[in-house]
Ligand SMILES: Cc1cc2nc3c(=O)[nH]c(=O)nc-3n(C[C@H](O)[C@H](O)[C@H](O)COP(=O)(O)O)c2cc1C
């Protein structure tokens with residue numbers, strides 16, 4: 400059976416599944432129950448000067464039949480005194496020595512503040528530190544969280560101060576609320592980070608009530624922007640992990656976070672360069688026991704793939720992630736409709752006609768029924784019809800590889816000789 | 820008319836010129852598409868010129884595939 404153990408920047412855990420800093424890691428009671436359920440590690444709810452939260456602080460985006468396709472929160476960091484958290488961390492670490500406990504930290508951007516908190520949390524035996532440079536709401540108005548995480552200099556400086564005092568590995572958790580995440584990832588590496596994690600939540604406003612004109616969520620009629628998480632953010636998180644994993648200057652392990660709900664999501668992040676994953680919203684939605692399926696699923700997957708260790712997955716897809724200019728312009732793909740599965744809803748025709756290349760046509764079968772067919776020579780293989788088709792197997796995208804590949808960059812080099 | 824049909828027409832014009840010993844000597848791409856300049860060296864040292872304005876992406880790709888495959892002896896002279 401495959402080995403799920405991972406070594407994340409020197410932090411060992413029995414599987415790659417960690418709870419991300421958030422409501423599920425608020426107390427020792429919760430973290431211990433999570434470890435009992437099977438989670439390999441937990442990043443404690445961010446420690447710092449205890450806050451006061453507002454009441455109505457979460458809202459969910461339900462999309463079609465799916466509840467919590469996205470999740471918005473305006474919760475701040477821990478509202479409990481440091482001593483209380485430290486006592487529970489110490490107890491939890493004693494009771495679960497084989498599980499990884501990471502202290503998430505957020506203090507003002509001052510050297511002495513970082514030194515003080517690092518010493519105090521390391522005294523109770525944490526396995527590592529995660530610097531929360533990502534919380535986009537509330538704390539950012541106090542110059543912390545994403546406010547300092549958006550400024551590469553501040554990321555570098557605060558990482559450096561932490562490293563001055565730290566004896567355990569330092570993970571820098573990055574905000575996605577930035578144009579180019581590799582800029583802050585690089586700053587973290589320059590500051591001496593042992594690892595980076597991403598993403599924290601994305602700036603969001605969940606909605607506006609059409610009757611009252613109040614925002615969601617609102618507190619006595621007033622709202623503020625929050626942080627977006629859950630399945631909807633996964634593609635954004637995955638691309639940010641990929642951006643960092645493909646940067647030669649960013650050679651530190653990556654912890655993947657954002658919309659991970661199951662073992663398949665976790666494998667995708669690991670293939671794209673993450674050495675482990677963290678989960679918050681899915682644990683809030685479905686509870687700690689989702690990790691059972693994640694462990695079983697990953698074990699079976701590794702066995703099926705003939706891999707001995709979860710670590711063997713890390714980064715396997717990174718070399719397949721390129722700049723657009725390095726993609727093959729000559730490779731062709733066309734849509735083909737399989738009449739055996741088509742339910743004649745016409746959605747593909749409408750989409751191709753209105754938004755693609757007008758190449759799905761009606762024709763009349765020998766028995767007089769009307770059906771749809773792709774005019775393949777005009778199909779650009781955009782995938783739109785197969786995306787909108789509700790019938791599994793009704794549209795197949797057929798690969799038509801060319802003998803010679805030609806990328807945009809190669810093409811531009813060629814025509815530049817001719818003055819193009 | 821469907822785009823593939825336009826492609827075949829543009830491709831036909833290129834193939835005809837190449838078949839008549841024209842060579843690609845300059846390529847200019849701008850907002851209007853691709854302008855490909857051809858030159859034909861006559862037996863008596865006389866030269867003929869032709870320019871094609873290509874609109875269709877497939878044809879613009881075809882031109883560079885020709886260069887890539889060096890199917891024709893092209894040189895920017
Ligand atoms: C309600 C809530 C509270 C959170 N609090 C924290 C926090 O205190 N510290 C932190 O670093 N991240 C915090 N996060 C962000 C999560 O750790 C995680 O980065 C983000 O939610 C994306 O992952 P997910 O889609 O699995 O939730 C919080 C997220 C939520 C939903």
Ligand code: SF4
Nearest residue numbers: 751755778781782784
């Ligand atoms: S792949 Fe795109 S262009 Fe081709 S048939 Fe489907 S929608 Fe039309």
Ligand code: SF4
Nearest residue numbers: 741742744745747788
């Ligand atoms: S969308 Fe799918 S099911 Fe509907 S007509 Fe097209 S191929 Fe058939």
